[in-house]
């Protein structure tokens with residue numbers, strides 16, 4: 317069975333060129349980047365080359381890049397690092413403003429700091445998933461020390477007006493963090509253009525290895541380290557560097573920059589084909605999220621009268637990998653906090669699938685997916701009491717009009 321992978325927002329396969337760049341550092345060039353001998357110096361050189369590659373993709377300076385174990389650590393580092401320094405000598409805690417549809421790496425970190433004496437405000441979003449700009453400045457208090465709003469949502473792909481949010485925050489001297497994990501490699505991400513002070517990225521979403529990411533920290537931004545130990549990463553992140561992972565991440569960033577425009581156009585064309593195909597073939601569906609301010613590769617569709625899990629498992633049996641809500645909450649049958657924040661009710665939120673495309677998907681795969689979705693939805697709806705009730709009601713209405 318040929319597998320069709322449409323779950324690139326969960327993770328991407330490692331690019332062969334990335335693997336090739338990493339292999340020497342898993343085999344012979346095993347030095348510790350802090351060692352002063354030749355093997356150590358070679359590892360240090362590789363780490364610094366990768367730092368420059370990551371920085372170039374973001375329009376940053378290499379010294380503003382701190383390598384982490386991934387997006388989750390970078391989000392924790394940004395929020396906890398700023399909040400830890402926030403407490404004033406008078407003992408006043410800090411306040412963070414974020415959005416209701418952040419990834420759990422941000423949301424649960426905000427909840428963590430809020431339980432420890434700080435405060436957090438969660439901005440509501442409109443029905444397309446965009447924060448309401450008019451509500452941003454009124455959320456600031458004299459204690460607000462950080463605004464954290466993601467660049468692109470992982471479930472619906474909606475892009476946030478981060479540049480405008482940053483402008484509002486900077487008018488009050490408040491630093492801004494954005495989680496750009498899903499945006500990187502799919503839309504241009506430039507730290508100066510966005511005007512952000514802290515920015516999170518992750519390697520495994522851009523055809524790099526898992527377990528590697530980075531936090532961009534604008535020069536002059538005050539932040540306490542999350543991990544304590546050696547003097548690695550300029551004393552900003554203790555722990556022996558994951559040299560092969562960092563090398564792979566650097567190469568993945570280089571490739572992402574070279575291919576961005578071509579990949580985005582390819583993915584958008586296929587995503588639109590998938591959207592049109594599903595809308596044409598399957599009744600009672602709706603597209604969730606913003607229709608234009610959206611990642612080029614992401615399509616979130618609500619199918620009335622069915623559960624997303626049933627659809628996912630049936631598609632999996634046909635060799636098609638998609639997801640319901642976010643990968644991090646699959647296996648957790650609570651409806652997605654993102655879809656609820658858009659105003660969907662529980663039943664509608666349960667009936668959604670996320671299709672997230674990648675650069676090697678083809679038109680043939682998309683057409684096969686449209687066929688499979690049409691077949692599977694019909695089969696699952698045939699077993700749905702909700703759908704039967706709806707059909708009976710429709711028939712009764714038709715009879716009364718006859």
Ligand code: PLP
Nearest residue numbers: 386387388419421470497498518
């Ligand atoms: N932020 C967003 C928006 C994500 O989609 C993810 C992963 O799904 C993360 C953060 C976490 O990144 P990582 O898997 O590298 O910890």
